[in-house]
Amino acid sequence: MNFMQMQDAPQRAFGFLIQQATRIEAEVYRTVYQEIQYQDIVPVDTTGPEWVDAITYFSSDAVGQAQWFNGHAQDVPNVELLRDKFSTTVSMAAIGYRYSVEELGKAALYGINLTNDKGVAARRVAEEKIDSVAFVGDTTKGYTGIVNNPAVAATTAPADGTGSATTFASKSPDQILRDINAVLTGQFTGTFGNYVADTLLLPYDVLLTLSSRRIDSVNQTTIIDWIKRNNIYTLTTGRELTIRGLFGYLDTSGSGGTKRMVAYKKDPSVLKLNMPMPFRFWNPWQMGPMLFEVPGTFRLGGVDVKLAKAIRYLDGI
Template identity: 40%
Template sequence: MKQYDAVSMLAFVENQRNHIETEVNKTVFPEIVYPDLVPVDNSAPEWTKTITFRSAETFGNADWINGNANDIPTAGNKYGESQSEVHMAGVGYAYGYEEVQASLAYGVNLQNNDAIAARETYERFVDKVAIAGDAEKGMQGLINTSGVTLESSAKTFLTSTEDEILAAVNKLISGTAADTEYQMAADTLLLPYSVFTYLASTPLSSKEGGTLLSFIQRYNTYTATTGQPLTVRAISRLKNGGTGGTIDRAVAYSNNARVLKLHIPMMHKFLPAVQVGALNFVVPGIFRLGGLEVRTKEAMRYMDGV
């Protein structure tokens, strides 16, 4: 059987990379939640060193004016600024000498399993940073951003009546509404898995039918005032996510780009294949991440002890 030299092998791996990357980009990872929970911003240049975070507070009101007036009421935003570094990270995949020789000899494609694993690892990494931040890089996440108003639940949801649970949820929603002058009421509620499961599987005590979860979704103040459904999701990291790391936390917020953004100047990309040592061919993967920016903290609320 023909023995292929290193140059031929490297060229083959690189050719396969282009084919495999197309397949990898089509792969969906349903357990990754950050794209649904936070707006993603890729607008910054890939190699930018910092992202400027701008917190905004709207000011101004419309008013009656004279038809010949020069003093037109104006509205605008007052901005506070801070900067966050953009950090580089990476994950790739590799093929062994034997695998590449065999694929060449039999005229078959290289397997894409490891490439898919690399992309999934990237998605899990970003998911963790978006939700919980990264202490090493000084990043905060969706569930632990400083400066967000923290409420305390009088009782856990598992020991509360259905009316008490609804009141707690509406307290979160109404708090965000009031603090944003009723412009950005929370439309998303995140709960620990155990709490979400309890709500989704516990029937109402009344004869109305449905579960505690459907009761909350039907009668929350966001839906009542807007006619739009309240998004309720289970997030595993909210287990012991409260103060001190011993109590569960709920999060309510308005999911729009005026409130929060996840900055990813460079999404995960595979670089050209390289030979590493005598028997390995590596396809590096890199990405650059600026972390989560909460622009309007008034549109977010935490509740511990749920």
């Protein structure tokens, strides 16, 4: 190989990478990650401008009550909205993948398509980061997540289990249902009947126990099935309560490092994850004489809790 051929090798490799990048990107975006849960748990808002520096939102609470009224009177009762203004910064994160001239050259020589393994791995890392921010936030950015927002009311489960314990494992099915309904009822009264929690998040091992433990030694019904039929949300609305198990995020989020349950209304008016720029790959670029990179970025503003009273925490479960 002469000098000119050696000089041309990186250009040929780069051209091959450009040709392959679009196909790889399409394959990566078709990949589904079953363990990534934020999209099923938190409403995601991608409508903001991609390069916005901050997102402003208002947390509101209605004050007022309808009264009996005489048609000739002039003092009509009015509702007032108490609004608090909040602003959250939007931050960018990046993850990409690389190829060497040797990798690209061999693939081009033998007519082999580049695999999407590196692209899939990069996107998975990005999704894991978004998942973590959605649930627990990021202290370096001042973000809190759905399981640790300080504005949300947190109570500890009654200590009337075996040995005065608070945990669900120490309690009877009736006590567990009582504790869950107390959280759902507290949310309903806390919002003057405007919001009822439709989603429960439980530590994974707690959900596993409830889904395998029967309500008694004779009945085949598990505690979780019994709760699904007899919780106050289902009895009030006729709709099924969504119950999800989370691995890791709720194990020590409660007071004193205890397990926590989260009950909330899954609605953008209550909470949402601001993601003005979902994860994307940018054009490949040559970062050195023999190395090429495909950068990927996304921009997040964290989870905005717009109505804290429509979310409740129960600790010590």
